[in-house]
Amino acid sequence: MPILELNDITRVYRSESIAVKAVDSVSMTISEKEFVALMGSSGSGKSTLMNILGCLDKLTSGTYLLMGEDVGKMNKNQLSGIRNRMIGFVFQNFHLLPRTTALENVELPLLYSREKLSWKEIRERAKESLKIVGLGDRINHTPNQLSGGQQQRVAIARALVTKPKILLADEPTGNLDSKTTLEIIDIFQKLNDDGLTILMVTHEPDVANFTGRQIVLSDGKIISDKKNKPVSAANELEKIRLRNDS
Ligand SMILES: Nc1ncnc2c1ncn2[C@@H]1O[C@H](COP(=O)(O)OP(=O)(O)OP(=O)(O)O)[C@@H](O)[C@H]1O
Numbered sequence: 001m002p003i004l005e006l007n008d009i010t011r012v013y014r015s016e017s018i019a020v021k022a023v024d025s026v027s028m029t030i031s032e033k034e035f036v037a038l039m040g041s042s043g044s045g046k047s048t049l050m051n052i053l054g055c056l057d058k059l060t061s062g063t064y065l066l067m068g069e070d071v072g073k074m075n076k077n078q079l080s081g082i083r084n085r086m087i088g089f090v091f092q093n094f095h096l097l098p099r100t101t102a103l104e105n106v107e108l109p110l111l112y113s114r115e116k117l118s119w120k121e122i123r124e125r126a127k128e129s130l131k132i133v134g135l136g137d138r139i140n141h142t143p144n145q146l147s148g149g150q151q152q153r154v155a156i157a158r159a160l161v162t163k164p165k166i167l168l169a170d171e172p173t174g175n176l177d178s179k180t181t182l183e184i185i186d187i188f189q190k191l192n193d194d195g196l197t198i199l200m201v202t203h204e205p206d207v208a209n210f211t212g213r214q215i216v217l218s219d220g221k222i223i224s225d226k227k228n229k230p231v232s233a234a235n236e237l238e239k240i241r242l243r244n245d246s
């Protein structure tokens with residue numbers, strides 16, 4: 001079953017003198033449990049498309065169905081509801097609150113959630129989410145006390161805490177070294193194995209090879225869409241470990 005379905009969507013940004021078609025007549029279907037890489041050169045429309053998929057930005061034309069619901073027909077309130085229930089976001093620059101512990105950063109989305117959880121439940125859910133990303137022992141650290149890779153793990157835990165159906169990640173490994181990148185991708189692959197649908201923007205073909213499908217944008221249009229046999233990040237990490245041991 002398609003989790004999201006785009007039909008001929010376009011997003012035009014207008015300034016006084018010019019109009020830019022950031023996304024231009026894009027149609028695609030993503031099924032549940034896919035792990036997709038979105039690629040393309042700078043300015044090709046990747047972030048604009050991600051923002052549309054995440055219900056953060058409006059379409060100029062076309063239709064977007066998210067689990068069969070027409071996002072274009074929703075009001076602000078319905079949009080924020082569906083965002084909170086369905087979608088988790090991860091960004092290149094982590095977007096964590098400074099001077100706020102990992103635990104509090106992860107609790108935040110639940111404070112805005114409509115789930116009506118008690119304080120105790122919120123705390124438990126946040127701890128559980130930090131454990132999933134391997135940070136159970138760092139919950140009281142603030143972002144400046146964590147490495148880049150650890151900060152990205154906190155951001156992933158924050159994205160997961162609302163139990164989304166889709167994870168949207170815009171260059172999540174763009175600021176990380178190659179081994180930390182593998183560790184983050186390993187988390188994504190495990191989450192994907194457990195059924196999470198993931199869309200990830202990346203510039204790096206090596207990173208895209210860890211996904212099962214590669215979509216390439218150019219000037220706002222899809223120019224290629226191919227299935228891929230994913231490389232296992234866990235295997236790559238194991239190879240590094242063996243090399244360092246010998
Ligand atoms: N808020 C905006 N107002 C006007 N133009 C915009 C806006 N956001 C993006 N654009 C334009 O839309 C096009 C696509 O931008 P977008 O940020 O989606 O590209 P991208 O593929 O994510 O690039 P990068 O790899 O550099 O992050 C660009 O030409 C950009 O200048």
Ligand SMILES: [Mg+2]
Nearest residue numbers: 046047048170
């Ligand atoms: Mg971008």
